[in-house]
Every structure is written in structure tokens, then in C-alpha cells.
Amino acid sequence: MSRAVVLGGTGLIGRATARRLLAAGWDVTVVGRDSSRMPEDIAVAGGRFVTADRGESGGLATALGAGADLVVDCLCFTAAHARDLLPLLDDVGSTVMISSKAVYVDAAGNHVNSAVAPVFDGPIRESQPTMAPRGDVGYRTRDGYGANKVAAERVLLDSGHPVTVLRPSKVHGEGAAKPCEWVFVKRVADRREVLLLARGGRGVDHPSAAGNIAALIETVAENPGRRVLNCADPDAPDALAIARTVADHLGHRWEEVLLDDHAPAGLGLHPWDRLPGIRLDMTAAGRLGYRPVGDFATTVRAELDWLCSIERLPAGFDHDYFSPMFDYAAEDAYLAER
Numbered sequence: 377m378s379r380a381v382v383l384g385g386t387g388l389i390g391r392a393t394a395r396r397l398l399a400a401g402w403d404v405t406v407v408g409r410d411s412s413r414m415p416e417d418i419a420v421a422g423g424r425f426v427t428a429d430r431g432e433s434g435g436l437a438t439a440l441g442a443g444a445d446l447v448v449d450c451l452c453f454t455a456a457h458a459r460d461l462l463p464l465l466d467d468v469g470s471t472v473m474i475s476s477k478a479v480y481v482d483a484a485g486n487h488v489n490s491a492v493a494p495v496f497d498g499p500i501r502e503s504q505p506t507m508a509p510r511g512d513v514g515y516r517t518r519d520g521y522g523a524n525k526v527a528a529e530r531v532l533l534d535s536g537h538p539v540t541v542l543r544p545s546k547v548h549g550e551g552a553a554k555p556c557e558w559v560f561v562k563r564v565a566d567r568r569e570v571l572l573l574a575r576g577g578r579g580v581d582h583p584s585a586a587g588n589i590a591a592l593i594e595t596v597a598e599n600p601g602r603r604v605l606n607c608a609d610p611d612a613p614d615a616l617a618i619a620r621t622v623a624d625h626l627g628h629r630w631e632e633v634l635l636d637d638h639a640p641a642g643l644g645l646h647p648w649d650r651l652p653g654i655r656l657d658m659t660a661a662g663r664l665g666y667r668p669v670g671d672f673a674t675t676v677r678a679e680l681d682w683l684c685s686i687e688r689l690p691a692g693f694d695h696d697y698f699s700p701m702f703d704y705a706a707e708d709a710y711l712a713e714r
């Protein structure tokens with residue numbers, strides 16, 4: 377039986393990967409710092425949990441044990457993280473490093489976290505220029521996230537080991553710490569009868585189902601190699617389509633108010649407000665044999681059903697990110713004056 381080690385395996389991408397590989401007959405070790413975050417169904421399916429901190433000396437060696445056929449690293453954010461992995465890769469068949477579309481820059485050097493929104497001239501290919509690698513700025517900062525990811529990618533790709541770098545977009549799935557669709561799920565729970573959407577809800581920020589990422593990881597595991605691949609859903613619905621998908625799935629109806637550029641600032645905010653839209657080109661993954669599990673409307677159900685079933689939002693849930701999107705008082709004042 378082939379052995380896979382998933383670093384950060386209790387998280388959003390990690391748990392989908394563990395489930396997919398277990399179903400395909402792999403022996404899977406899930407690595408995290410807190411055993412209480414190990415999903416029960418993964419344990420029942422045979423997944424083993426190993427407590428290790430990737431950032432502490434000896435943590436990675438503990439996690440990898442005697443080696444593995446496949447390592448999926450969901451926790452590689454910097455060149456230093458990547459270098460920590462290198463001495464262990466002689467005992468690893470192939471590695472998948474989870475990077476991000478945040479590495480890409482447009483012709484003016486703007487990226488998804490820059491003050492000026494990027495303008496890409498179509499679906500982004502893997503050959504699109506990236507930020508320059510940096511290690512002198514924290515990876516949790518807007519300027520540092522993509523630049524440190526690029527630095528980490530290069531360390532691994534230059535090592536000569538069979539490393540596949542995956543660049544997902546906006547990830548959705550069960551277990552998300554920042555489930556974007558919460559912006560609509562909460563509105564349904566709050567019985568809001570009106571939905572306001574900035575810029576007509578036409579914004580697009582390509583979704584990536586954790587289940588589709590897991591499917592690509594399985595494809596990559598069957599075809600070890602040194603490469604970079606985008607990873608996003610087969611479709612890229614705009615915010616209005618996403619809102620309708622959520623409302624349909626939850627059996628809710630609301631009046632849609634599609635705001636134009638003259639609407640007061642701060643109304644109808646949502647996570648996909650990117651115009652021109654951001655889409656990833658998935659041709660390269662398709663050529664490798666990747667077949668997605670499903671489109672957005674199909675795959676997002678896992679997250680929606682999970683959000684409706686939990687009593688408490690996940691630990692680390694980013695309330696500050698969502699709170700400007702729930703200014704019901706401002707919405708009601710605007711609607712009263714219409």
C-alpha cells in the first residue's frame with residue numbers, strides 16, 4: 377500500500393486530500409498540532425493522526441517517519457519552510473506543495489493582495505509572471521504572502537526532487553476557516569428578505585473546491601514530476617450566481633438588489649468583488665489527466681451542509697473579515713430611502 381503524509385492534514389485542503397487518498401486505497405498519515413481537529417470519518421476510514429509542529433525542530437522528521445511515497449505540504453509558506461523539508465525528501469517519492477494564485481502579477485506588477493487590484497488579460501496560465509521571491513517581509517502580510525510563496529516554490533522546484541506546486545484560488549469546502557459562502561448562509565439564517573450585491577454581483581474570483589484540489593493531488597501522485605499547476609473549479613461563477621446557488625440549496629428566496637457604481641460605499645460587499653474577474657486556466661492539469669469532481673454548484677454543497685450543521689463557527693473563524701458584509705442597519709436605511 378502506498379503511504380501519504382499530509383502536513384496540515386486536519387485543515388481545509390488537508391482533510392479533503394486525506395479522504396480522497398484513503399478512498400483510493402492509500403495509507404494516510406494526517407499531521408497537525410491538535411488531535412481534536414482530526415475528523416472522525418478520516419480516522420474511521422483508517423487515517424492515522426500524528427501530532428507534530430512543522431515549525432519546530434524535529435517536527436517534520438516526526439511527521440514523515442521512515443519516509444513516504446507522497447508528501448502533501450499544506451503548511452509551506454516561506455523559503456525557510458521549504459528548506460526544512462529538503463533533507464527529508466530523499467525518502468519521499470514525490471511532493472505536492474500547496475501554493476496560491478496570490479503569486480501572480482499583472483503587467484503593472486499588481487497582485488491580488490496589492491492596493492491596486494490586478495488586471496489580467498484572460499484566464500491566468502502558469503506561465504504568467506509572479507511576484508519576486510522575498511524572505512525579508514512576513515508571510516502573513518499583504519506584500520509578503522505571495523512573495524514568500526514564490527520563494528518557497530523556487531526552493532522546492534530547484535531542489536531536483538519531483539515536486540509539484542499547486543496554485544489554488546479561493547478554496548471552499550468542509551472545515552474552512554474562512555468559508556466565503558458564509559456571507560450568504562448567514563443571511564439565510566438571519567431570514568434576510570433582500571440581498572444587496574455591490575457592482576451588480578458581477579465580480580468573479582475563481583473558486584477552488586477542496587475536493588477538486590484533492591482530485592488533482594491524486595492525479596499528480598500517479599504522475600510524479602517537477603511542475604507548477606493551477607487548481608480551480610471547472611467553472612467560475614460570478615457573485616450573483618454564487619448567491620443564487622446558496623439560496624437554492626438552502627431553499628431561500630430573497631429580492632436581489634444589484635447595486636451600481638453610484639450606490640453608497642460599503643453596501644453589498646462580498647468576497648468575489650473582482651472586476652475584471654480572476655480566472656485560472658486549467659488546461660495544464662487537464663492534460664495530465666485531472667478530472668474535477670464537479671462544478672462549483674455541486675462541490676459547494678459540502679461546505680453549505682457543514683455550515684448549516686455546526687453549532688459553533690470553527691476555531692480561528694475570521695469575524696473581522698466578514699463583519700463589514702453584514703451591516704444590516706446600513707442596508708435597511710438604504711432600502712427605506714429607495
Ligand SMILES: NC(=O)c1ccc[n+]([C@@H]2O[C@H](COP(=O)([O-])OP(=O)(O)OC[C@H]3O[C@@H](n4cnc5c(N)ncnc54)[C@H](OP(=O)(O)O)[C@@H]3O)[C@@H](O)[C@H]2O)c1
Pocket residue numbers: 383384385386387388389390407408409410413428429430431450451452453474475476477544545546547548551552553
Ligand atoms: N484556504 C484558501 O482559500 C487558500 C487559497 C490559496 C492557497 N491556500 C494555501 O493552501 C494551504 C492550506 O490552506 P488551508 O486553507 O487548507 O489551511 P487550514 O484550513 O488553515 O489548515 C491548516 C491545518 O494545518 C494545521 N497546522 C497549522 N500550523 C501547523 C504547524 N505549525 N504544524 C502542524 N500543523 C499545523 C492546522 O491545525 P492545528 O492548528 O490544529 O495544528 C490546520 O488544521 C496553505 O498553504 C494556503 O496558503 C489556501
